[in-house]
Amino acid sequence: xxxxxxxxxxxxxxxxxxxxxxxxxxxxxxxxxxxxxxxxxxxxxxxxxxxxxxxxxxxxxxxxxxxxxxxxxxxxxxxxxxxxxxxxxxxxxxxxxxxxxxxxxxxxxxxxxxxxxxxxxxxxxxxxxxxxxxxxxxxxxxxxxxxxxxxxxxxxxxxxxxxxxxxxxxxxxxxxxxxxxxxxxxxxxxxxxxxxxxxxxxxxxxxxxxxxxxxxxxxxxxxxxxxxxxxxxxxxxxxxxxxx
Numbered sequence: 001x002x003x004x005x006x007x008x009x010x011x012x013x014x015x016x017x018x019x020x021x022x023x024x025x026x027x028x029x030x031x032x033x034x035x036x037x038x039x040x041x042x043x044x045x046x047x048x049x050x051x052x053x054x055x056x057x058x059x060x061x062x063x064x065x066x067x068x069x070x071x072x073x074x075x076x077x078x079x080x081x082x083x084x085x086x087x088x089x090x091x092x093x094x095x096x097x098x099x100x101x102x103x104x105x106x107x108x109x110x111x112x113x114x115x116x117x118x119x120x121x122x123x124x125x126x127x128x129x130x131x132x133x134x135x136x137x138x139x140x141x142x143x144x145x146x147x148x149x150x151x152x153x154x155x156x157x158x159x160x161x162x163x164x165x166x167x168x169x170x171x172x173x174x175x176x177x178x179x180x181x182x183x184x185x186x187x188x189x190x191x192x193x194x195x196x197x198x199x200x201x202x203x204x205x206x207x208x209x210x211x212x213x214x215x216x217x218x219x220x221x222x223x224x225x226x227x228x229x230x231x232x233x234x235x236x237x238x239x240x241x242x243x244x
Contacts, residue, residue, distance in 0.1 A: 008081030008169040009055050017127040026117050026124055033108040037100045044085055044098040052108045053089040056082050059104030060180055065096045074189040081169040086132055102180050137235040146191045154190050155200045156229035164233050176218040
């Protein structure tokens, strides 16, 4: 039980449901098959079938789709406590790829594992459904960002969202967070060129709002950045009702 007691997933789900000892034991079983993956090598390929889902324990992963011309659109990033491929394992085919950005640790989870966990603990199933719904809400917000926000607001919103997600699992604060992403990752996520990303980050730094340097994001004026991005964290539902 000690391994899962303070795991990122436990911290995340505990924001939604007050986990019982039985539910923590079910989570422990979901973490039985622990695996390591190296950075830069896809752990799941677009179009792959009959693959497992994963619970990310340590490290960062990007989920992406490749277009016919070879260009890449990053759909989202996964941080510790997130599921990888939860939808795909239930639908049997992955509609996008997962690539570790750094060396990672993850627990492999089959569809059978999930169904057994759901049958044993409906409240835990509800909490995992909450996590999946939250992920979907973030993808919708990213679509709005690419379609309607200017580059400065898009970048500000993305960094604020990452900070909020990391804070939920004890890895971020309003002062900032460690971040292994490159400007190329940001470009493929935000629909900008790497040159434009560099320019936007410089402008935000010069305005005294935020600095992204040497693998760390520092918020200098958190409230100012929120105003610029019109950031409303309600879609992240991190202060939602706690189920007893």
